């Protein structure tokens with residue numbers, strides 16, 4: 457980090473926590489940089505502005521001395537965000553790169569299709585599933601296939617396919633690696649300029665959210681941004697989509713950094729930092745269901761050194777905390793939704809009697825849901841509990857109707873409540889706005 461003092465050559469002015477990358481500094485001090493009087497497009501537009509005639513530079517200083525300049529962490533403007541992320545946008549949407557990823561996904565599907573007959577044949581021969589260990593260990597595998605020509609043939613087809621697709625696999629791997637490295641570099645730069653702890657970026661192959669709905673979007677968790685790589689192949693993104701995802705998830709990182717700065721003040725003591733870290737981790741897990749890493753906490757601690765949060769900064773951090781408590785409440789409702797879905801499905805597929813087993817086991821978790829209409833049935837069930845089947849006296853039809861009615865009312869209601877929680881979440885609203893603004897600026 458380097459700070460260029462006000463009134464420096466060429467009207468370059470900066471005050472406060474203004475981080476410049478080594479490349480920018482080198483360029484600024486090179487003959488080219490000083491002569492051209494402007495920065496490369498990859499540099500911050502704000503810096504480009506600052507690299508301007510002295511009168512204009514002075515105006516910019518006034519602007520920087522607002523809350524952003526004195527703030528511990530500095531949010532990039534949508535324009536800055538868009539500029540910084542534009543290179544990832546170009547890279548991720550480059551047709552030649554995408555072709556390699558799509559080809560790989562296609563081959564993956566073929567591999568699965570060829571593995572299936574082998575697995576089925578194995579089951580037909582041995583009456584059980586093949587274990588991964590057996591498959592990986594060539595000696596054990598050979599022994600299992602030796603006397604079964606059909607099984608051997610199925611295996612050969614599959615193995616040959618894996619050899620055939622090797623170039624595709626290699627090209628895919630290096631493309632993903634390139635994407636990952638470039639995205640990481642840009643995130644490092646963004647975090648450096650914002651004084652935020654580093655973010656790690658990775659691709660995953662999962663694309664499921666907690667509610668079990670398949671989704672192909674980015675996620676943020678414990679200083680880590682993840683994007684399912686299938687997102688690149690299955691749902692082609694344009695440049696502003698990429699900018700939006702990264703800007704959105706980076707905002708979540710900034711929000712949690714503010715929360716952590718507050719947590720460090722709240723828990724501050726004479727105890728060693730390691731103990732404070734443990735205390736924060738425990739509290740975050742309980743209060744927000746978040747799992748901050750020790751490195752992240754140490755990083756915020758280091759950056760915070762000497763800075764006491766202002767009243768305004770604490771309020772901001774508090775609003776983020778509330779948002780995470782709300783998200784946790786949504787998580788609890790989500791559990792109830794899953795339970796109700798299980799009950800609904802059991803009633804449909806098996807019997808009301810079996811559905812009552814679930815109600816009995818999870819009654820506590822179904823708290824808050826009025827069980828008036830069910831009381832008689834619960835009592836009946838409990839009296840005969842332990843039996844495999846419903847007794848003669850059990851009115852299956854009545855029980856089914858009651859449960860259908862019950863889930864029919866509560867499922868939609870809980871679902872809409874969960875949705876409302878998300879819509880009113882400060883962190884999500886803010887991240888959505890930042891993401892959209894940056895995407896718009898990238899167009």
Ligand SMILES: [Zn+2]
Nearest residue numbers: 704708884887
């Ligand atoms: Zn979000």
